Amino acid sequence: MRPAHRVGPQLPGTTEPAERADAARNRRRLLDAARELVREHGVDALTMDALAKRAGVGKGTVFRRFGSRTGLMYALLDHSETLAQEAFIFGPPPLGPGAAPVDRLIAFGQARLLDIEVEGELHRAAELGSPERHYSSQPYRVLKTHVAMLLREADTPGDSGLSADALLGVLAAGLVLHQLRTLGYTREQIASNWEALVRRVAGPAAQ
Amino acid sequence: MRPAHRVGPQLPGTTEPAERADAARNRRRLLDAARELVREHGVDALTMDALAKRAGVGKGTVFRRFGSRTGLMYALLDHSETLAQEAFIFGPPPLGPGAAPVDRLIAFGQARLLDIEVEGELHRAAELGSPERHYSSQPYRVLKTHVAMLLREADTPGDSGLSADALLGVLAAGLVLHQLRTLGYTREQIASNWEALVRRVAGPAAQ
Structure with missing residues (x-):
């Protein structure tokens, strides 16, 4: 990919x-x-x-x-997505290839949360408008392909596409910004919840 | 409540x-x-x-x-939310009180998916606009309070608020409509994935 x-x-x-x-x-x-x-x-x-x-x-x-400034914002978001994709597709483990799939999923969420914290408004702007356009967009599909692949590698039961949508929903910029800014969670708390969720969803059934 | x-x-x-x-x-x-x-x-x-x-x-x-028609649509959405709330707060089990928390969570998702299938456009309209407004809205907070309560009753580890957000993301109207209409999943497939997810997230660690 x-x-x-x-x-x-x-x-x-x-x-x-x-x-x-x-x-x-x-x-x-x-x-x-x-x-x-x-x-x-x-x-x-x-x-x-x-x-x-x-x-x-x-x-x-x-x-x-x-x-325009709007053009610059979209170009920057695009640039950030490209860097993120390079990191999880080609970069060093645990984000990139070479680590266990559950560890790669955990690292993926942690990287995403850091991006959202620093570039949240850009991410959130990209999620606005039609949900159909968002879920059909190339950046979303790249993320989903990656997460679904790791879920399959981890032998997660169930439909890997639906489960990837479920996990990616947890990392939606609008939700994470709400949790950080309005509810007052720290990024560490959200990251730790992500890790627990991934271990339950993608980990072996008997833990 | x-x-x-x-x-x-x-x-x-x-x-x-x-x-x-x-x-x-x-x-x-x-x-x-x-x-x-x-x-x-x-x-x-x-x-x-x-x-x-x-x-x-x-x-x-x-x-x-x-x-106006828009006023009618919002009133109808409100009415649907009220009926849904009555069902999961006061209604018969497994949706209402009296069943095990994991079974109530499964029934909750199934009822929500049915609502989205038949009234999806209304639900989706309500999710548009500012994510901050959506997550802070009274209907969302009622759903979240309910799901978080069931997660605590099921002794789910981790922060029940963050986990409730995670589960509710799976039932977002925009996502579900995308899965139904664009990706071609059936409601039964999505409901079955919801059940598997809830069992993994909220069920006992050793399954």
Whole structure:
């Protein structure tokens, strides 16, 4: 499975134009700067102006690249999803391949909760609108494919697709932000509940 | 715990004006007719005109009561939530009191899935908009209180509030409608997965 929404790997035997590789590198550099801004100062601090200053480029470059602040937010969410996908598909264990499926599921939830805590508004924005569009979106389907695969590897009984939907619901940004901000849970409490849930759902029947 | 959104019980020592009791009865009769219309012909068939005909009253009465079709839809959702609450708080087992907590949880999900199948659009509409508003709403909090109580009665380890959120996520109307309509699952498949999930999450650790 390849991460969705990436600039694809170069095909063997083709020559990538230098400008295109440059553009991709510049885009990635801008998005890394945007991600840092959000992690350090929250999503409100992410303006076209602030990003231009941070990345040391002209404001025109930022507008040319992303069109608007909304365009930038979606590009950043996309970038975060790509990094997350790279981590759980190709990265080191326990998130990536090489650990037991239950341990990979636990690490997956922990990584997701950290992302939601720091980039929650972006995640939540992506979940707004039609549920149909959300559940049919490529990022959701990549997450679901991954979780369903780990559930099958762990010999979890029942339909792996439905069970993956069930587990992913626990990590929905809107729900997690409600638990963190309104109900006052800590991320550690939510992560520990995730671990207990995964052990019960995906672990061996006799515990 | 009292069902939310009900016309409250009469306080001892007060005299309820006859008009008010009449109005409540008429309202309930209109809502029962609206519910039948939706169950028989789907949510699109629910118009102010059709409801007036069905209930044998003038169109003016329906408009006076609900204001608009949107007002009617919200009143109907409210009515359905009230009936659902009555069933799981006061009704016969296994949904109501008197059965084992795990059996009550299983019956709760089955009843919810049936409601979503027949009144899904209404439920989904209620989940749209701000997640914060949804999770803080009285209907959601009543469901959560009920599920958390059953989880505690079943001696489920972990935080009962977080686990209740996790289980209720599986019954979110937007998700269930996606599973039914887009992914092609039957209600029986989803109900059977719910039962397996509840047994793993809330059942004894050694199964």
